[in-house]
Amino acid sequence: MSVFRLLASRILFSALTLLLVSILIFLILEALPGDVATRILGRDATAKALEVLRSQLHLDQPALVRYFQWLGDFVRGDLGVSIATGRPIGDVLGPRIVNTLLLSLFAFAIYLVLALVPAIIQATNRGKAVDNILSVITLVLLSLPDFLLATMLLFLFAVAVPILPALATISEASTWLETLRAMVLPAVTLAIMMAVYAIRVLRDSLIEVLRSDYVRLAELKGLRPRAVLFRHALPNAIVPALNVTALNLGFLIGGVVIVERVFSYPGFGTLLIDALQLRDIPLIKATVMISAAVYVAANLVADVLAVLLQPRLRTSR
Amino acid sequence: MKKLIDVRNLNIAYGAKSSWTNVVQDVSFEIAGGEAFGLVGESGCGKSTVAYRLLGYGTINSLVQTGEVLFDGTDLLKLDTNSLTKLRGNRIALVPQNPTTSLSPGMRVGSQIREMIAAHRALPDGMSMQSRIVELFALVGLPDVGHRYPHELSGGQQQRVAIAMAVACNPDLLVLDEPTTGLDVTTQRQIIQLLGDLRSRIGMAMLYVTHDLALLAQIADRVGVMYAGQLVEVAPCDQLLAAPAHPYSRGLITSIPTVDGTDRRAQGLRGVLRRDQMSTGCKFEPRCDFATAACRTTPQVLEPFGEMRSVACMKWREATVPQTPAVKPRPGARTAAKPGRLLSIADLNLSYGKPSIFDRFLGKTSPSIVRDIDLELRAGEVVALVGESGSGKSTIARAISGRLPPRAGLISLDGDLLASTLKSRSVEQLRQIQYIFQNPDASLNPRRRIRAILERPLAHFGIEMDEMALEGVLENVGLHAGYLDRFPEQLSGGERQRIAIARALLVNPKLLICDEILSALDVSVQARIVELLRSLKEKHAVAMLFISHDLAVVQQLADRVAVLYKGALMQLADTDTLLDAPLHPYTEMLLEAAPGLSKDHYVSRPPAMPASKAVHGIGCPLAGRCPRQVGTICAETRPPVQETGSGFVRCHVPLDRLLFRQVPIATNTGDSIHRAGTAPAFSGR
């Protein structure tokens, strides 16, 4: 009952958040003072071109009407028409999302291994040399800007030791193996960027849990260390890491923009950059809304997982 | 008797490589098979550190310097992890201090017991795992709660689960680390009763670690008293309580307030334990009334005397010369003419929290947690509000102070009606009611010096006060001017509480609300604060609403006592009257549960009609738990108010029948334990 209610209220709040996001984006892009058309086409645009754009964007109508028009279409699945290409946004977006989804899944799989293993090693060997070395490595990786890390990996594995393709250009003609090879570098970059955050959080929370009364009791019950770690400590320590993972998915969407750009991967991120450079407002709105929706959904999943892992949370609130 | 475990010359230090601090020094004792040994001392004396070493366990930053812990001839301190794992839980088991944090939160309690039995392959022949677990639950007086998660159980039930788990493999030794701290008095006594019962059935030895000598008196055969990491006295329990040899043991015993009828005023120990000012000789020397110059430099070691006792004090013979017992007349001249009424509360009803949007949507309202409270306080009077945790006593205080607007009811001070919220009360009204909180660590802003903490209320209420007066106030609470420039973290708990008291008194209030202000302090410090409060009451004629769960403390201070249970007033009476003739069944339960300083073979009385449970908001909240319940009427209708000489009783049982106090079942001798069985644990929340 209460799990159900919790879920219902979370979904409600998520929907509310997305509604607010849509208002925010609309406000930022279309309701700021100044002429939208001029902002898109620049100062030197001809009056004719401006006029065409205005009618295309229905700028003659009041902002409120435009907002609800857009929202209504969006909810119904009609994402509008791209200004730059004149194609329906749904058609443009579809294949790009599939590509990015593939990349993200690949990255996420690597991320899970990269996050869990070092954190467990560190927490169980706290203060020892392994812990310190891994700490230094994560700190350095944490400090590398994603565009730099991507460039470095590209330089190392595609230029200095050319074992992987420098450009991750894939097309429908590519074979599975080619696609996979092309995705290795971008996926590893994304995974590293996400894992360094998770490692630190998981290490700290695992250390805290290992110090808790219930882990001590489990130990003093005469359970084997492995049982103590995997049955009592890890399930409870993983909850904060879950939240970071959800945050990381938000990061992934941002990181995708940069990584895809470095490796020229035809995904969602490059599309967003293109849309921004072309000031293609309908396309920008659609991409940003979708990325926010992914983030909100990821958080929802993390919340539900946390409740499943910690029965205590079910009755609170 | 054969030694089961033998601790020899144990020295343990805490810290890091560069600086070690000794926390345990030359501790030696042994426990025989089936014996219950108690280890008592105040917080930080190292008793838990010793206890955990009996399980071969120590934190990473602690180090055993010398000593051995022999169990069946093997030294536990030298065993490798593997052999320890085989021993722990199986032959030596732990009952932890705080079951709420010690049971794994994400695992059903049944599985937690199951994995213990499975790990040691300790399933009795011809028994299924499931039936063994149910049997264990029955052993500790619980129904089959195996499918529950820890948070779904009350504190008392959680501790029973922890005990069931500890005895699951029939261990030879049970290590108990303050197993009842944090539980209500009545629950506490039921747990002690259960432990005594289990011990006689299973025949295991116990190491019982606690700060509470009175509890230890109920269960231990022998007791070791620890101070600053050293054992200062070891003696059979009854002998220690009757004739303590070490000055510290004596101080500890005289600190304990009791309700056992002996009119005795608790006396605290002066000073506090400070590890940074230890002398090279006797650790207790700075606080000892018998200390001489030689004590400061001569280390004291345990010397045997009598048949089975030993003490670490070279002057114990002189020190045991009986002092004049601290029997003084009960506080205050209670015959004095009744002064005018200061605070009056009428029909107070309280509930917590605003319903969330979701609840409002579903049309839910939060239930009342405090119902129909009528209470009066006269000027200069101390009224105690007594009840178990969750009885709503602090909630009432919050309403009086204005932090919780009541759902219904009137509160007036000096005849003027008090507004329900803080914002609508006048500055003058705010000044007249001052509040002292339970936890002195949290009631002083850690970022401000004591001077700023004290001066802020003065500035706020526009009271002029010069430096001299400020120092005078500090002296008033037993501190000196040197404290003004310190930060709260540089003070001990007792000193912080004194500052909090000084801050409250500074603005000349008419009413002081003391919300469990002693419960976070050590026994010896508690007694000193009670003394302080008593002197302040006489000097300032300030009225106090003294909230406590501890009747023993209350009787030293209060003029009248109001007993609260689940948000309803059960009884109001003069302190003396209440103690002599408790009348109300609940008061009676509380008094019986309060441990005296001798073994009283307490057995909780079974409820008369356990099936007839109280429905919240209707009837008497005690229904279903009350040993004198007269029928379903108790659960179904509000009990009537019956006037008594000094107050009232709210009960369905007529007054004349209440006057005949039931003979407690277990005033006869020890064998009563066997037939008592265990009362079902009641859920506190």
Added chain:
Amino acid sequence: MTMITSNPARQLFRFNAGYWRATPGPFKVGAIILAAHALFAVIGTFWTPYGFAEMGAGLPLSGASWQHPMGLDQIGRDVFSRFMHGAHIVLLLAFAGTMLGMVAGTTLGLISGYVGGWFDEITQRIVEAMISIPFLALALVMIIAAGPTLAGEPVLIVFVVGLVYAPRITRIARAAAMEIATREYVAVAELRGEGTWSIVFREILPNAANVLLVEFSLRLSYAPILIGALGFLGFGIRPPTPEWGLMISENRNLLIASPVTVFGPGLGLASLVIGFNLFTDGLSRMLGQRPVMGA
């Protein structure tokens, strides 16, 4: 009675040798790296070996040499001079942006956390919505929305960093305020009838200082990356101003011909962030706080 150690935060800024020795290792290393960067930035503001926009300082793409430690770019500008000149720009932008986010976020968060009620409810919903938009996307959208006149201006970058950070800092400050508001010294002040502002700034802020200091340091560590990313994608400071991210982006097509032009500024940026991160680590250890991870 002896003095027990006093409050670390209060002594933090009073430099003394004994205290410095007692600080954790990461803090020391971090502080030294940051000091070096600050010095480098100050020098770079006033003097560089060549002009930062001076073309033909040497043969383009000639690689690293003593005259040109970071080589020369496509149009023959000395990369090291550009790097040196860019140091103070990166530091100032990062600092100003973080500061803006900090002031806005702290004020909003502390009040929202303490006051609660509908004000808190509304603030939290908006904060939630802003955090839901991936921060890079939010930053880029804001830059686009600002239009062509503001594009590439330092003010816009500072504003964008501040706006991206503010909701995240609001959350931290709110959580701290809510926790501190349950402490009894706050109740004591309320019982005295103190006003909201007095309680927020007298009782809550000083006790949230540790959390906020660590948060500031943490955000500051990430700011150069964020600004660099904007520059890298071509939405940052207007060229030819040598912001480091922009330089890495400009020289990326020289990766095969002259990698030092990319990794020189890259190393500088990474070392700055490493310095900040070490500093944050040490600071949080000293103040007994744990930085809340995640962008």
